[in-house]
Amino acid sequence: MYLSLSWRNIWRNKRRTLIAAASVFFAVILAALMRSGQEGSYSYMIHSSAKLFTGYLQVQHEDYWEKRSLNKSIVMKDSLVQAIQALPHVTSLSPRLESYALISHGSETRVSQVIGMQPEYEQAMTNLKDKLIAGRYLTSGSESALIGEGLADLLHVGLGDSIVLYGQGFQGLIAAAKLPIQGIIKMPFESMNNAMVYLALPNAQDIFATYDRITSLPIMVDNIRHLATVDQQIASMTHHKYALKSWDEMLPELKQNIQVDNASGIIMLIILYIVIAFGVFGTVMMMISERAREFGILISVGMRKWRLMVVTTIETILVAFTGVISGVIASIPIIYYFHHHPIHFTGEATHTFEQLNIEPIFNFSMNPSIFWDQAFIVLIIALATAVYPLLFIRRLKPIDAVRG
Amino acid sequence: MALIEINSLHKTYNTTAVPVHAVNNVTLHIEKEEFTAVVGPSGSGKTTLLNMIGGLDQPSEGEIIIDNTNLNKLSTSAKVDFRLHNIGFIFQAYNLIPVFTARENVEFIMLLQKRPKKEREERSNELLKAVGLQDRMHNRPSQLSGGQQQRVAVARALASRPNFVLADEPTANLDSVSAESLLDLMEQLNRTYQTTFIFSTHDDRVIKRARRVVTLRDGKIDYDKQNVQTVSGE
Numbered sequence: 229m230y231l232s233l234s235w236r237n238i239w240r241n242k243r244r245t246l247i248a249a250a251s252v253f254f255a256v257i258l259a260a261l262m263r264s265g266q267e268g269s270y271s272y273m274i275h276s277s278a279k280l281f282t283g284y285l286q287v288q289h290e291d292y293w294e295k296r297s298l299n300k301s302i303v304m305k306d307s308l309v310q311a312i313q314a315l316p317h318v319t320s321l322s323p324r325l326e327s328y329a330l331i332s333h334g335s336e337t338r339v340s341q342v343i344g345m346q347p348e349y350e351q352a353m354t355n356l357k358d359k360l361i362a363g364r365y366l367t368s369g370s371e372s373a374l375i376g377e378g379l380a381d382l383l384h385v386g387l388g389d390s391i392v393l394y395g396q397g398f399q400g401l402i403a404a405a406k407l408p409i410q411g412i413i414k415m416p417f418e419s420m421n422n423a424m425v426y427l428a429l430p431n432a433q434d435i436f437a438t439y440d441r442i443t444s445l446p447i448m449v450d451n452i453r454h455l456a457t458v459d460q461q462i463a464s465m466t467h468h469k470y471a472l473k474s475w476d477e478m479l480p481e482l483k484q485n486i487q488v489d490n491a492s493g494i495i496m497l498i499i500l501y502i503v504i505a506f507g508v509f510g511t512v513m514m515m516i517s518e519r520a521r522e523f524g525i526l527i528s529v530g531m532r533k534w535r536l537m538v539v540t541t542i543e544t545i546l547v548a549f550t551g552v553i554s555g556v557i558a559s560i561p562i563i564y565y566f567h568h569h570p571i572h573f574t575g576e577a578t579h580t581f582e583q584l585n586i587e588p589i590f591n592f593s594m595n596p597s598i599f600w601d602q603a604f605i606v607l608i609i610a611l612a613t614a615v616y617p618l619l620f621i622r623r624l625k626p627i628d629a630v631r632g
Numbered sequence: 633m634a635l636i637e638i639n640s641l642h643k644t645y646n647t648t649a650v651p652v653h654a655v656n657n658v659t660l661h662i663e664k665e666e667f668t669a670v671v672g673p674s675g676s677g678k679t680t681l682l683n684m685i686g687g688l689d690q691p692s693e694g695e696i697i698i699d700n701t702n703l704n705k706l707s708t709s710a711k712v713d714f715r716l717h718n719i720g721f722i723f724q725a726y727n728l729i730p731v732f733t734a735r736e737n738v739e740f741i742m743l744l745q746k747r748p749k750k751e752r753e754e755r756s757n758e759l760l761k762a763v764g765l766q767d768r769m770h771n772r773p774s775q776l777s778g779g780q781q782q783r784v785a786v787a788r789a790l791a792s793r794p795n796f797v798l799a800d801e802p803t804a805n806l807d808s809v810s811a812e813s814l815l816d817l818m819e820q821l822n823r824t825y826q827t828t829f830i831f832s833t834h835d836d837r838v839i840k841r842a843r844r845v846v847t848l849r850d851g852k853i854d855y856d857k858q859n860v861q862t863v864s865g866e
Contacts, residue, residue, distance in 0.1 A: 229736070229743050236731035525727040528688055530716025530744055530792070532709060627688045630723070 230535070234542035241515075245547060248511035252551025252610055253558065255504040259497055259602040260559040261566075261592075266493045268567065268593035270486045274452065274475060276587050279354055280416070282478040283321070283446025284455055287312075287462060290471040292443060293478070298327055298398045301441035302470060312447065315461050317454040320353040321447040322346065325432045329395030329403060331375075331425060333383040340379060342393065342425045344432020353448055356413065356426065363387045363411030370428040372410035378421035380412050387412065393425070397437040405435045416587055501609055509613040512544060516617045523621060524629025533621050540617035548610030552603045559599060566592040633700070634661035635795060635828055636685060641694035643680050643851075654680040655691070656851035662796070662830060667822050669831045669842035677851040678832040679800060685830065686719055686798050687711040699795055716744055720789030720827070722799035726781040728773040734760060734784045735769040741791045759787035762824070763817055779810025783817065790821060796828035803835045815841045 238245045278284045292300040304323065313321055325344035330337050347366045351357045356374075357365040366374060373391065375383075385391060390408050397403035407427070415421045433439060449458050459472050476483040523536055573588035643655040655677045662668055670678045683689035685696060687703050696703045698718060706714055715721075728737045738756040747755075760769045763783040765776075773781050782802060789797045799818075803811035819841060822829050831838055839845055847855040 229740065233729070233731065233740075240731060522727070522729070525721075525723065526729075527712060528686070528715065529721050529741060529788075530712055530719075532712050532744075535744070627683055630688070 230539050231542060234539050234546060237539070238515075238543050238546055244511060244514065248508055248547050249551040249554070251504060251507040251511075252548055252606055253555040255500065256552055256555025256603055256606050257559045257562065259500055259606060260556070260599055261563060262493065262497060262500070263602055264563045264566070264592045264594070264598050265590060266490060267595060267598060268570075268591040269589075270490065271452065271593055272570075272587075272589060272591035273482060273486065274479075276589075277479055277482055278446075278475045279448060280420075282473075282475055283353070284449050284452060284475050285447045285459060285462070286473045286478065287445040287447070287466070287470045288443065288473060293471070293473055298325075298396070298436055298438055298441075298443065301325065301398070301438055301443045303441050304445060308466070309445065311465060312445070312462055315458060317449045317451070317458050319448045319450050320349070321445055322349040322353040323429060323442045323445050324350075325429060325436065325438060325441070326443045327395060327403075327432075327436055329393045329425075331379065331383065332392045332394065333385045333389060336383045338379060338382055338423070340375075340423050340425045342395070342427060342432065344427045344429045344436070346429045350426075353446065359413040359415060360411050361414045363409070365411060366426065366428045368428050368430060370410060371407070371431050373407040374411040374413050374426040375409055376421040376424040377412050377414045378418060379423060379425070380409070382422060385409055391425075393435065395436075397435070398439075398441065399437075401437045403436045501605065504606060505609045505613065508548070508610050509616065511547075512613045512616055515543070516540065516620050520620075520624065520629045523624055524626040527624070527626040528630055533624070536621050537618050540621065541611075541614045544611060544614035544617070548607050551610070552607045555606070556599050556603050563592050563594060563598075567594045635664045635666075635699060636660075636662040636830075637695075637697040638662075638681075638685070639695050639697070641681070641684065641696065642692045643677070643684060643689065644692045653851045655684065658694075658848075658851070658853055660846060660853065660856070662828065664795075664828055665822065665826045666844055667819065667829050667842055668844040668846060669833055669839050670846045670848060671832075671834055671839055672848035672854070673834065676848040678848050680851075681848065682798050682800055682830065682832045686721065687715055716741070716792060718795045720792060720794035720797035722782070722785050722789050722797060722802045724801040724804045726773070726778070726785045726805070728781055728784055728788070730773050733770050733772055734765055734776065734780075734787075737773070737784055738787045738791045741788055745792055755791060756787070759790055760784070762821065763787045777810070779806050779813060782806060782810070782814055786814070786817060786821065790825060790827060794827065796830060799829060799831045799833075801833055801835070802831060803833065803838055808837070811835065811837055 287304070289300040289302045309321065309323055312318060322345055327342050328339060329342050331340040346368055360374070361377060366372070375391065380386065383391065387409055390406050393403065393405045393407055395403045413424070415424055427435070433441065447458070449455055455474060459474065463472055526536055527533060570592065571590040573590065578588040638658055638660040641655055641658040642653065645652040645654060658681060670681060672678050680689060684691050687706070691704070701714065703711065729740060732740060735756045738759055739752045742752040742755060757766070760766050763786055765780060765783055765787070768776060768780060773784070776784065803814060806814060815838060818829055821827060831842065833839065844858050845855065846853060
């Protein structure tokens, strides 16, 4: 009967109850949408950066990341690479030999990043082939190069022209080669477009005299949550022989940007929560204040205060639950839509993203925890407002309340 | 021994520069099955007296002993339980729970007493039949007239099988027909259930029906007479 009393009480003033439930309802939607947008974008930023640059995890020589020297390269057997690829949660990997070199054509010379890679592996990880705008993709036996569109423009070269690579190879040897241009790729960022040169891994190993060595093995996993598991498995498989660098160690700027943005997002959420709290609190206060006389009567006829507190708490829970559940239900299709139709930024906004080497896409996460977390927080806020009726009833003197 | 013993009761309010003696040295004994009216002009202290008998207000001095229980010695929560099991209340403005039906209002007191469901249903049916509302038991207060609501309040007051019923101006909001009807009902219930009724009132119709009339003036008992047929109120 207490539940029945509470349920009927909340519908005494339907409009007011609906307004209170609606404030919770919209709060859940707004909070879930904000959080989904943030987490979705962060995940996308991390994923796209990892996919394009470093992978979520890299196997390296323990000093490579500091020195960035071919002398800190490693030998990794194909069997180990395949064993790592076969690990659960590993979606792709790409053995690479990375270095910097001077690239020349005629009188033009540019410093470029040269990546030697196995074309099939690289395609699986970065979809490099899809970025080809002219020419053909490499094969493992290719002795030619793919170059960024911007670099091609800077060097005034096109398909069929040759570029000269000049740099330092393994253990101080000179790396020099004349490379025909087999393809031109369009990278998503200007900085990459103006600097990237891709070679087949055997060709790069030959040019830089590293034989069968690689500088890194970037690895992608199906979900960032599984990173630690994969990390442990690889460490165990390799007997802790190599360093394992995670994306946040290799992309600290990205991590910091996410942290800063996340902090500002959380501040916005807190402001939203405060607004919700006052809205619900105001409604609860009105619901309680106008029933002071009734509470006085109930205590007079023999209802213990704690029982009255239970009734009012159930009322608050019912209103909050109505808002929270309906808010979660309504937010799912909205976020589902944005998850599948992410917002693509255009105009000036794209430059900000490009400066961070992030594709200008605002993605939304469908992680279930977003819905439950926001629902739970809003529910807690709503329940916190139930403290007011408890204090009100605790202080209530029935004789004063009955007198009105 | 009297059902209610009121000994040297004082209630003083110190809210102004001059203390107000709302109840001033009242001694009164009320026996079981009495049908007593406490009358007097506004400010005479009758409501304050009833509030103290009901354990809603604390005396400044003196004691109230109900069925061998000294109210002064009960804690606040014990008083709530004492009221639940010993006192029925009827208020001037009915004060039913608006979201409950007539029957649920009557049952609710028994629910607080943790009576079994079957007993609650049987007793609420019986009481609503006794007050002539067996056909309206599923109606909410807003669907009942003032007289009908007060009848439900009477049934509610009796639901807990109290030692006595305190009724504060029970007819004040009723028209004359409803008031007479309610008084008939309460007299009948007084006889049927041997329930003690104590009214505060300045309604002549109630005073005429009372078998004992206690008149207060300035917080003191002015008259205390049995079987008085006509006593001037205000």
